[in-house]
Each structure stands twice: as structure tokens, then as C-alpha cells.
Amino acid sequence: MSAQDERERIRAAAFRLLRYRERSVAEMRDRLRRKGFDREIIEHEIEVLIQQRLLDDERFAGVWIRHKLTISRKGKRLIQAELGAKGISSELFSKVWAEHVDVEITSAREWTKVKAAGYGLLDSYERRGRIRQGLYRRGYSAEAIEEALKEIG
Numbered sequence: 001m002s003a004q005d006e007r008e009r010i011r012a013a014a015f016r017l018l019r020y021r022e023r024s025v026a027e028m029r030d031r032l033r034r035k036g037f038d039r040e041i042i043e044h045e046i047e048v049l050i051q052q053r054l055l056d057d058e059r060f061a062g063v064w065i066r067h068k069l070t071i072s073r074k075g076k077r078l079i080q081a082e083l084g085a086k087g088i089s090s091e092l093f094s095k096v097w098a099e100h101v102d103v104e105i106t107s108a109r110e111w112t113k114v115k116a117a118g119y120g121l122l123d124s125y126e127r128r129g130r131i132r133q134g135l136y137r138r139g140y141s142a143e144a145i146e147e148a149l150k151e152i153g
Contacts, residue, residue, distance in 0.1 A: 003041060003097050010045045014054075022060045025050065026087020061088050061096040069100060069107045075106055091117025108140045108148035116152045130153065 010032055017023055025046060031148055032042045040137040049055040061083055068074045068082070080093050112131050128149055135145045 005044060006038055006041050006072070010041055011048075012047065014049060016052060020057045021053065022063050024027040024060045024083075024086045024088055025055050028055055054068075055094060057088055057097060060086075061092060062099070062144050065096060065100050066103070069103045073107055073111045073138060075108065075135065075138050075140030075144060077141070081139075084115070104141065106134055109151050111135065112146045112148040112151055 013032060013035055014028060018027065023031070028049070029042060029046060032045075033039065041130075047093065048094055063077055064083060064086075068079045074082075076097065080090070083093055084090070112135065114125060115131050115134060119130055122130070131145065132149060135148060140148070
């Protein structure tokens, strides 16, 4: 197989992966390597995808954070761990996260309202404790947890 054929196969595989959702550069590299493509050609094609702005770690992190905060109702700690596993550096995460701090607090408040309604028969102390534990398990920051607990008194 010629190098040109390999490039076309890599490009087609990358487009198929991007059709489903955004990908980080590291994630794309890993997926293409697992398919058995040549490493040098993978690196060349990844550079092409970056230049064409089809791969962009900052955009990927932003999309991932928004989805996890609003749909999955996860907090900062869990989101950062997930993005780290996908090759997003802590520096890039911090940069992108700065735009979403308020969204985390809103997300924690909304989750708290739903859970508080379900714990209506519990006394205030136990209800607050269960909600605090739930928010912590979901990865919310201490600031978001405290702000959310203010909502239920």
C-alpha cells in the first residue's frame, strides 16, 4: 500500500471518528494507532487536522465541560479527571474551566433542588448531609457545594 493510500485511509478513519463527537488530539492519535496505521503518517495527518481546525483541544475541552456540567451533572474534579485521561493538560483545563465556574454552581444548585425534593421526609440535617455527599461524589468543588446548599437552607 502506498503512503498516499495510507493517508487517505487515516483521513477517512479520522472523519468517521469526528462524525460522532469532538476528539482531543491525544484521543485521535490513540484511536488511529489502535487501528494499526503507520505512526509517522498518523502524526502528519493529525497536523493537517489541527491546521484545518478539525482537531482543537481547547474547543474539545469546552464542549466536554459544558456537556458534563449541564447534561451529566458532574463537577470539576470528575470532569478534570476525565479530560486528563483524554490527554488534556491541567494548564489547558484551568484555562477553559475559568469560563465555566458559574455553570458549575448553577449545575450543583439544580441537582440539589431535585434531590432536596426527594429527601423531603428527612430532617434538615440529614437531608443536607446526603446532598453534600452526593455533590461530593459527583465531583463538585467545595465552593459549588456550599453555594448549592444555601438554596435549601
